[in-house]
Amino acid sequence: MRTIDWVDGAIEIIDQTMLPGELRILRLHTVGELVAAVQSLAVRGAPALGVAGAFGVALAARVHADDPQALALAVRRVETARPTAVNLARGAQRAASQLNRGPQAVLEEACRVRDEEIAASAAMATRGADLLTQLCGARARLLTHCNTGGLAAVTVGTALGVVHELHQRGRLAGVIASETRPLLQGARLTSWELTQWGIEHRVAVDSAGPFLMARGEVDAVILGADRICANGDVINKIGTYAHALGARRAGIPFVVVAPESTIDLDTPHGGAVPIEDRGAAEITPWADAVNPAFDVTPHDLVTAIVTDRRVITGSPAATA
Numbered sequence: 001m002r003t004i005d006w007v008d009g010a011i012e013i014i015d016q017t018m019l020p021g022e023l024r025i026l027r028l029h030t031v032g033e034l035v036a037a038v039q040s041l042a043v044r045g046a047p048a049l050g051v052a053g054a055f056g057v058a059l060a061a062r063v064h065a066d067d068p069q070a071l072a073l074a075v076r077r078v079e080t081a082r083p084t085a086v087n088l089a090r091g092a093q094r095a096a097s098q099l100n101r102g103p104q105a106v107l108e109e110a111c112r113v114r115d116e117e118i119a120a121s122a123a124m125a126t127r128g129a130d131l132l133t134q135l136c137g138a139r140a141r142l143l144t145h146c147n148t149g150g151l152a153a154v155t156v157g158t159a160l161g162v163v164h165e166l167h168q169r170g171r172l173a174g175v176i177a178s179e180t181r182p183l184l185q186g187a188r189l190t191s192w193e194l195t196q197w198g199i200e201h202r203v204a205v206d207s208a209g210p211f212l213m214a215r216g217e218v219d220a221v222i223l224g225a226d227r228i229c230a231n232g233d234v235i236n237k238i239g240t241y242a243h244a245l246g247a248r249r250a251g252i253p254f255v256v257v258a259p260e261s262t263i264d265l266d267t268p269h270g271g272a273v274p275i276e277d278r279g280a281a282e283i284t285p286w287a288d289a290v291n292p293a294f295d296v297t298p299h300d301l302v303t304a305i306v307t308d309r310r311v312i313t314g315s316p317a318a319t320a
């Protein structure tokens with residue numbers, strides 16, 4: 001099942017704010033609706049955001065075909081709806097590169113972005129499962145963070161796609177889904193997807209991760225990325241850095257799985273990435289708060305980055 005697609009002239013998404021309680025399909029007809037869906041995290045996860053960005057520009061191209069100024073403004077709104085995952089602006093820009101050829105060409109490019117992410121998921125699953133088996137032996141107990149499944153990447157996903165592949169191969173000995181404060185992408189979405197796939201798992205609070213690794217309950221950490229910088233720094237959901245530190249202390253592999261579309265060679269290092277802060281209301285309406293949605297894991301804590309084309313063990317720029 002595709003969790004985001006273009007259907008009969010509109011974008012269809014699974015509304016991820018409603019899971020796991022309700023499987024609701026949303027149809028988005030306007031750029032305003034798409035931007036609202038991105039900002040509320042009804043659609044989320046870096047590869048899915050790339051597809052959302054591309055389809056968002058396809059919507060804009062239809063509505064504003066005769067008004068170049070309004071069109072440029074709409075494209076900008078889509079590109080900047082969220083700042084951290086490089087895929088969103090990249091997907092929007094790819095679709096926008098066809099604007100001079102008309103709305104149909106824009107839509108065709110957006111569909112190519114979608115199809116490439118579907119193919120990337122399949123390639124990452126195979127390559128990632130091979131690597132995890134090399135690193136962990138016959139059966140791996142994995143800890144994952146946030147949601148990196150089909151919800152985040154149109155079909156099977158990035159890191160969770162690898163988990164699924166290992167399960168299919170009979171090489172998975174356990175999964176811990178880190179709950180992912182404050183919006184619970186792990187506890188709500190990863191748990192939901194694993195349940196759909198019939199994969200047994202346990203949910204843990206985020207802060208338990210490093211302790212569970214220290215206690216010897218995890219063979220490797222596997223998760224996704226919103227942006228990977230030229231030097232290999234990994235930007236991902238808040239909590240990732242703590243898991244990387246825990247993995248290093250426990251002496252277990254820390255593996256990042258992300259498509260090439262998440263690698264941003266134009267950004268030299270993690271310090272240069274805009275980190276979205278989602279404000280106090282999301283976590284504590286009664287006090288001021290700091291609420292970064294992502295963190296930076298320095299490249300030296302990363303064992304390997306698995307993409308749809310390669311396994312990177314140093315700087316992505318060096319092996320591009």
Ligand SMILES: CSC[C@@H](O)[C@@H](O)C(=O)COP(=O)(O)O
Pocket residue numbers: 041044045046047085145146147148149152153157158159185223224225226236237238293
């Ligand atoms: C395959 S998705 C990889 C990342 O996008 C994912 O780990 C993540 O951090 C998503 O954050 P979110 O705020 O839910 O969009």
